[in-house]
Amino acid sequence: MSEDETNVIIEAGAGVVWDELVQFCVDKNYGGIENLSIIPGSVGAAPIQNIGAYGQELKDTFLELKGIFTETGEEKIFKKSDCEFSYRSSIFKTEVANKFVITSLKLKLNKNPQIITPFKQLEEELNKQGINDLTLKDVRNTIIKIRNKKLPDPKEIGNAGSFFKNPIIAKEKYLKLKNSYPDMISYPVNGEHIKIAAGWLIEKCGWKGKRIGNVGTYKDHALVIVNYGDASGDEIFDFEGHIKHAVELKFGIRLENEVNIIS
Ligand SMILES: Cc1cc2nc3c(=O)[nH]c(=O)nc-3n(C[C@H](O)[C@H](O)[C@H](O)COP(=O)(O)OP(=O)(O)OC[C@H]3O[C@@H](n4cnc5c(N)ncnc54)[C@H](O)[C@@H]3O)c2cc1C
Incomplete structure (x- = not known):
């Protein structure tokens, strides 16, 4: 982890549960991935389809990732510009699909976060709560509430x-x-x-x-x-x-x- 006045760079291992990373960042008030709360899965899988929700995508905070080519054992760092991120896709879902194992990634998060609520449902739910100064925790809790209401829990169905x-x-x-x-x-x-x-x-x-x-x-x-x-x-x-x-x-x-x- 490294930081300056405005940003913090977090490195997370591929095996970390994605939402535990989100929770950690929200608790520290590091902004940039709070709208991706409770997306199931691991940190290592997040770049594969450039996970996204409620106006945020992984690529918005992504810096680089490390991994290994399975056939040759060659290690490689992919910078953001190498990853060909697009809507629910990346080079790891296309050209190098199933050929490269991601071992860790680095994200650049904001210490003075901007709250992004471009979705009607999210905005309405936040307005209902009548909170004046929204925090990352408010956004996360509201997204969890909306998602739990409308999405089936894979543990049940x-x-x-x-x-x-x-x-x-x-x-x-x-x-x-x-x-x-x-x-x-x-x-x-x-x-x-x-x-x-x-x-x-x-x-x-x-x-x-x-x-x-x-x-x-x-x-x-x-x-x-x-x-x-x-x-x-x-x-x-x-x-x-x-x-x-x-x-x-x-x-x-x-x-x-x-x-x-x-x-
Ligand atoms: C209820 C529900 C809600 C969801 N909501 C969203 C959402 O809002 N937004 C969104 O974008 N997605 C969403 N998803 C999809 C899913 O959560 C993501 O795609 C997530 O990144 C999958 O993580 P996983 O660890 O389960 O990966 P898997 O499903 O196990 O793997 C996905 C792919 O990634 C590859 N992979 C996994 N780890 C690595 C690694 N370390 N290195 C290289 N390749 C790897 C696998 O080989 C596979 O091809 C949702 C899924 C569910 C069930």
């Missing part, structure tokens, strides 16, 4: 979180769709592209809470596919195919998986 990525479409196409569906949930990406909430698309196709055998979409969150029993990989694969087909038919948008399919 098998699930991998969001199954699909939120599709990013051209503004022209977005404007046409928005005309037909004024309640469509979307977020601007840049001047030319808009991100559409995949959960909204799935819900509008009537697939929220729908179940076929032991597979279904979660009752409170259409983006999460749950395994209610002993569903096989093939059953889940078939189910996701139905959803993709329905969304493509209605909106002309092909959903992409956020999860990795292991064949």
